[in-house]
């Protein structure tokens with residue numbers, strides 16, 4: 271079996287669902303259920319004996335040690351993290367606690383477990399660390415995309431904490447021989463994406479008739495990847511990645527934020543026109559019929575990275591992975607998913623979420 275951390279969050283939940291759709295190998299899922307963790311993401315596994323959910327902190331060494339000893343996983347896939355850049359700007363402490371100290375505690379527990387395994391299990395074991403392209407910092411408009419040898423230059427408390435965790439993982443391989451793999455991925459989107467992040471925030475705000483906030487001039491560029499493509503890449507790295515290596519994962523799909531938001535509005539205009547939605551009365555009272563009219567410019571994110579771009583050539587050459595979805599196909603599926611899962615959206619829009627919106631956009 272495998273042990274997954276953070277499997278109730280956006281990417282972790284997609285990974286667990288995809289894993290169990292493709293294999294019968296059981297998953298132990300350790301998640302603290304912070305504001306970003308949501309067991310509704312895993313509702314389809316409620317009666318599935320292949321999925322064992324454990325509520326707990328990756329920093330709880332005794333708990334992790336006992337899970338490892340009891341279940342004897344052949345691999346640990348580490349998704350758990352504080353993941354939202356804006357939250358890291360307003361309150362960096364939780365990012366250091368989970369992303370740095372938590373990863374350190376996890377590595378220590380795994381090192382002790384792995385050290386005691388019989389030789390064959392020891393060499394088969396894998397620690398796969400899920401990280402981000404943000405560790406490389408920001409690019410100018412004509413710079414080449416990030417490769418695995420680009421120097422680390424993190425700019426936000428979030429990316430600095432992820433960079434620190436990447437360095438710890440690297441050191442545990444170099445010093446102790448722990449069989450590690452690290453992936454650095456670009457911006458994901460798709461089902462179960464928490465609506466504090468750009469794409470789900472725009473979809474849910476648009477449908478609620480609210481403002482669509484664009485930071486600064488909206489010309490910041492991100493490289494978008496559909497989440498199931500990220501999950502497939504992780505499975506491939508786990509199966510065949512070279513020990514101690516890092517692999518960049520991306521969609522070869524750079525887009526400016528404003529273009530992403532325009533695309534979302536245009537898809538919503540077709541799939542959920544305001545005249546046929548709960549906003550029809552507002553349209554009758556003079557609201558513009560296009561969702562684009564709700565776009566509003568707001569104060570920029572402090573230290574906002576201008577451009578990310580991933581060169582995903584290494585994983586394609588060495589492991590034969592490349593994305594299956596284009597942005598056009600993936601984004602349409604994503605909008606449709608949100609239209610089809612309004613109860614999930616309603617549940618997520620809890621009191622805590624509203625407090626965040628007030629704190630971040632209240633100004």
Ligand code: NAD
Nearest residue numbers: 276278279280281302303304306307327328350351353458
């Ligand atoms: P998320 O915020 O949606 O989910 C994080 C999950 O980790 C939640 O379920 C949360 O409850 C859990 N968690 C947080 N602290 C924990 C702790 N101390 N112990 C146990 N569980 C804890 O994040 P995500 O977007 O799914 O990202 C998953 C991983 O992928 C992160 O490591 C992130 O840095 C990385 N990543 C994300 C993206 C992206 O676009 N979202 C891109 C590249 C890499």
Ligand code: DAU
Nearest residue numbers: 353354355402403404456457466467468483484485490527
């Ligand atoms: O690049 C990978 C990273 O992508 C991951 O490591 C992070 O966990 C993930 O959150 C994401 O970080 P970003 O900061 O790029 O994602 P976010 O969705 O927060 O923002 C995307 C872009 O949109 C960014 O340039 C900021 C901008 N933005 C975001 C929000 C929430 C807006 O213009 N308005 C908004 O309201």
